[in-house]
Amino acid sequence: MQTVIAFIVIFGALVFFHELGHLIFAKRAGILCREFAIGFGPKVFSFKKNETVYTIRLLPLGGFVRMAGEDPEMVELKAGHRIGLLFDQDEKASKIVLNNKDRYPNIRVIEVETADLERELIIKGYEDEEEELKTFPIARNAVIVEDGTESLIAPWDRQFGSKSLPKRAMAIFAGPLFNFILAFFIFILVGFLQGVPTNDPVLGDLTDDGAAKGSGLQKGDVVLSIDDSEISTWEDIVGVIQKHPGDELVFTVERGGATQDISVTPEPQKVEGQEEIGKIGVHNPMEKSPLKVVSSSAEQTYEMGKLIFVLLGKLVTGEFSIDALSGPVGIYQSTDVVAQSGIYDLMRWAAILSINLGIMNLLPIPALDGGRLLFFAVEALRGKPVDRKMEGMVHFVGFALLMVLMLVVTWNDIQRFFIQN
Numbered sequence: 172m173q174t175v176i177a178f179i180v181i182f183g184a185l186v187f188f189h190e191l192g193h194l195i196f197a198k199r200a201g202i203l204c205r206e207f208a209i210g211f212g213p214k215v216f217s218f219k220k221n222e223t224v225y226t227i228r229l230l231p232l233g234g235f236v237r238m239a240g241e242d243p244e245m246v247e248l249k250a251g252h253r254i255g256l257l258f259d260q261d262e263k264a265s266k267i268v269l270n271n272k273d274r275y276p277n278i279r280v281i282e283v284e285t286a287d288l289e290r291e292l293i294i295k296g297y298e299d300e301e302e303e304l305k306t307f308p309i310a311r312n313a314v315i316v317e318d319g320t321e322s323l324i325a326p327w328d329r330q331f332g333s334k335s336l337p338k339r340a341m342a343i344f345a346g347p348l349f350n351f352i353l354a355f356f357i358f359i360l361v362g363f364l365q366g367v368p369t370n371d372p373v374l375g376d377l378t379d380d381g382a383a384k385g386s387g388l389q390k391g392d393v394v395l396s397i398d399d400s401e402i403s404t405w406e407d408i409v410g411v412i413q414k415h416p417g418d419e420l421v422f423t424v425e426r427g428g429a430t431q432d433i434s435v436t437p438e439p440q441k442v443e444g445q446e447e448i449g450k451i452g453v454h455n456p457m458e459k460s461p462l463k464v465v466s467s468s469a470e471q472t473y474e475m476g477k478l479i480f481v482l483l484g485k486l487v488t489g490e491f492s493i494d495a496l497s498g499p500v501g502i503y504q505s506t507d508v509v510a511q512s513g514i515y516d517l518m519r520w521a522a523i524l525s526i527n528l529g530i531m532n533l534l535p536i537p538a539l540d541g542g543r544l545l546f547f548a549v550e551a552l553r554g555k556p557v558d559r560k561m562e563g564m565v566h567f568v569g570f571a572l573l574m575v576l577m578l579v580v581t582w583n584d585i586q587r588f589f590i591q592n
């Protein structure tokens with residue numbers, strides 16, 4: 172149960188912050204955001220605040236922000252449609268009722284001749300039993316009502332396509348950007364709670380069953396030398412210990428202002444792909460200074476991002492098999508393993524997943540954020556947008572292929588699970 176909760180919290184947080192990036196920068200650009208969703212498929216829970224409906228959906232496969240203009244805009248009012256209009260105090264139509272018009276006693280029913288709900292914001296038509304063609308102005312915040320559900324109209328200047336290329340690109344790039352920011356702040360939080368490793372020649376926490384504790388070494392001991400070899404950094408300590416598995420070493424340490432010699436015999440350990448090394452069961456010294464925590468967090472975010480790029484490169488060159496990729500099932504299993512190591516390791520795992528999500532979404536693959544940014548780059552070079560229908564088809568095909576890949580990866584995860592169990 173703990174693993175299930177951890178997985179839901181981590182997955183939900185990663186998707187939430189990714190979509191929050193899209194939402195914030197879309198709203199900053201003046202784009203009408205119709206829905207902010209976590210998951211896909213049927214709605215499980217929803218509420219509306221201002222212009223946006225916030226939903227949790229059944230299938231935990233991601234999320235989305237539905238921006239006005241990205242899809243065909245709602246209902247197209249064609250000639251001959253009979254609709255009802257309700258007007259505000261400025262005599263502008265504030266509600267356009269498509270059906271169940273008898274529920275509204277003050278409604279004015281018209282037969283549509285032409286309508287423009289994007290640029291001119293007018294509807295031309297004939298009222299019942301009148302032959303005069305009239306023009307009805309539409310309020311910018313008017314809603315279309317169908318089956319009792321209200322949806323805001325989207326004037327052209329509130330639609331995604333009306334915004335400048337930099338604003339559109341930023342609204343899309345903000346999703347992955349927020350994943351990197353989230354990872355950075357998770358590393359900062361871990362740093363302030365647990366501390367970050369330093370390279371000082373000082374002993375950190377000692378394991379209960381390690382040779383260091385059994386020999387009399389203590390946390391906080393400053394190592395001056397090992398077997399007369401001068402020590403100045405933590406890396407020096409690790410280097411000497413690893414090179415002498417099973418050999419007795421004399422540690423000269425400073426403790427409480429006094430110097431003393433302590434004999435320690437590193438325990439031999441076999442590391443896969445390497446020669447036998449020595450270990451004594453001691454951890455890095457840790458510190459919690461704000462400057463060190465922030466710089467270390469930035470470094471961890473960068474190094475982890477670089478590592479993921481390297482692995483992706485190996486996948487492209489064939490050095491890394493697609494069978495090694497993990498989907499939701501594999502991530503769940505890994506989360507189970509990491510959760511047993513403690514809350515700090517689980518938090519680092521969440522940061523790594525967040526970086527991974529950000530990078531994967533930036534890949535120039537149709538249907539992903541990177542694919543959309545690629546179309547923006549083409550637009551910048553051409554000086555005009557790519558045909559929307561063609562772009563939509565490319566993204567649709569890309570999404571379908573991604574779903575197929577997800578199924579393959581998930582099947583591999585399930586097979587590995589049953590083989591291991």
